[in-house]
Amino acid sequence: MPNVFVQVFRTPDLRKKLYFTLGIIVLYRVGAHVPIPGVDYQNVQTCVSAVSKGTGLLGLVNQFSGGALLQITVFALGILPYITASIILQLLTVVIPRLEALKKEGAAGQGKITQYTRYLAVGLALLQSTGLVATARSGALFPNCPTAGNIVPDQSIFTTVVMVLTITSGTACVMWFGELITERGIGNGMSMLIFISIASTFPGALWTVKEEGTIAGGWVNFGLVLLIGFAMVGLVVFVEQAQRRIPVQYAKRMIGRKSYGGTATYIPLKINQAGVVPVIFASSLLYIPALVAQFADSSAGWTTWITRNFTRGDHPFYIAAYFLLIVFFAFFYVAITFNPEEVADNIKKAGGFIPGIRAGRATSEYLGYVLNRLTWPGSLYLGLIALVPTVAFASFGGANQLTGTSVLIIVSVGLETVKQINSQVEQHNYTGFLRK
Missing domain, CATH: 1.10.3370.10 (SecY subunit domain)
Known part of the structure; x- marks a missing residue:
């Protein structure tokens, strides 16, 4: 690196x-x-x-x-x-x-x-x-x-x-x-x-953890938060890089005296196919009840219940609703962004097939089956990343900004940026080699 x-x-x-x-x-x-x-x-x-x-x-x-x-x-x-x-x-x-x-x-x-x-x-x-x-x-x-x-x-x-x-x-x-x-x-x-x-x-939030800590002048709290943060980064890197590769074989075609095709490739399906979008959707949706309650009559019973249960990130009602919404939006977003029928049709038109699977409808059903099996652990991973660190950090105080969502975004963007830098460096090396 x-x-x-x-x-x-x-x-x-x-x-x-x-x-x-x-x-x-x-x-x-x-x-x-x-x-x-x-x-x-x-x-x-x-x-x-x-x-x-x-x-x-x-x-x-x-x-x-x-x-x-x-x-x-x-x-x-x-x-x-x-x-x-x-x-x-x-x-x-x-x-x-x-x-x-x-x-x-x-x-x-x-x-x-x-x-x-x-x-x-x-x-x-x-x-x-x-x-x-x-x-x-x-x-x-x-x-x-x-x-x-x-x-x-x-x-x-x-x-x-x-x-x-x-x-x-x-x-x-x-x-x-x-x-x-x-x-x-x-x-x-x-x-x-x-x-x-x-x-x-992040620096201000970490220093707030140290100032509000009660163990050894806050340095123990500071160290524990850093350890949790490093563990989260490792988990995010491991899951974001993980993918299921579905092999695709293309048949040979003779056009005149030349042979085309016959290559093998794969379809990469990530475990977290939806990215951070379900977390943003769930967070935005949970803000609506509290926003309505803020401008409504504060003496009403329903506004008091919403204010008590949906304004604190560590409340059990808020945690349960947040987790379920993340799982729902993960399946919803994957369903609208990845169309197995369209992918199967494109593979069939290009003369390709998945080994052991018939082209057409059977390929579409197989891709949908694999995608559903991958989305379950992906959605549960998003829910844990978004909630567990928030609850853990709440016990140390002052770490409201050190959420799992922020760590997920930072690590994902960092990985993608490093990949682009690597590709541009390799492209420049190839260009220099050809010029020589």
């Missing part, structure tokens, strides 16, 4: 890509600390220091924005609107025939879908920024802070519109940053920005 990074710095074009990526990351982190106009910065800092970061209804969004949400900065929403828009378009591709046709058109159709994703992301950013500004104005963003009502001193319509447009423009700028990294930098830009946002909150 060190040799790979040495070769990156020795290669001029890869070195430029790395410096360009680092420059965009610096701009992104600077924008995450620039407050929007109309906000009392001192009151915001007072309220942020008075509450635990990463908790509450907006904890997931705050984590994906690198803590910029609760600071109410220009990049408060981060890249989450684009992620939500991408997931929605991916789901609609299965439902809307026009989008499905665009997906099959190759690069041109994918470019059109990307354009629709941008428009939807801007619309979602406008909606979410309006909700964020309304929550900040009412003081509900920091319910336990006595000065929360003074965060937005000027509550005129003009100031509100400027605040909403500033946050929406910041989201559009973040999307542009991500696309620039993808085109001219290293790795996937959107994934890289998520990686930086989550990783930027």
